[in-house]
């Protein structure tokens with residue numbers, strides 16, 4: 001098989017088949033030339049990202065037929081230094097602390113068993129454990145999984161949502177922060193999460209707000225001639241949710257009490273004037289969007305945070 005694509009003909013969220021092109025995803029994987037030549041063969045192709053006219057969700061019009069394409073693309077051989085820096089980096093702390101506070105307000109103090117899907121370098125698990133959660137993780141990348149386990153004190157299973165046996169499941173909360181946008185067929189991922197939760201347990205999902213990200217990337221390409229919008233390159237983002245489609249996906253998988261909010265921004269560090277202005281702008285956009293009625297639909301709601309309960 002050489003770099004073939006398999007069409008995706010129906011919306012992963014609602015099953016709709018009226019799909020219109022909004023963007024093209026380019027594949028550029030030459031960095032895998034030595035590590036994984038079959039993967040690198042996809043370089044140079046591009047494929048449409050299409051939007052479902054019924055529910056607004058957008059997804060690729062086709063997917064690489066190469067077995068385990070996504071697992072292979074995420075098998076980056078990161079350096080030990082880089083993984084350690086990621087564990088100590090504070091840029092997502094505000095998001096992490098919001099998620100933990102929201103879950104703590106929804107669950108009694110006796111229910112603190114949590115699984116972080118896509119645990120990365122384990123910083124969220126460490127923060128959760130510091131607040132009294134019995135927090136474990138699941139992580140696809142073997143290097144970050146091993147580091148996350150040693151640095152957080154939790155158990156971090158190596159695998160993905162489908163390959164992991166889920167032995168000892170029965171969680172009170174499952175978190176997916178910047179993860180669901182990467183998993184093809186997101187409703188099957190949500191179904192799997194539901195099965196990992198105890199009745200009455202909560203899912204917390206943080207995702208980019210795709211319609212707003214599309215506007216942002218378009219504005220960037222107008223402001224900077226030569227800049228090509230890069231929303232879905234290499235299919236790093238396969239699911240392009242807005243506030244209505246994430247709600248629909250959760251409800252269709254049997255979750256109740258769904259709330260979709262504006263998510264807190266990442267806060268890149270740095271002491272330069274540009275970094276300070278960047279942080280100020282992110283905070284301002286978040287405060288404005290969070291304060292407005294229907295704020296998730298405003299063009300400054302760059303990210304979404306959804307909570308829902310397993311009945």
Ligand SMILES: [Zn+2]
Pocket residue numbers: 011012013014015016052053054055056057
């Ligand atoms: Zn749809």
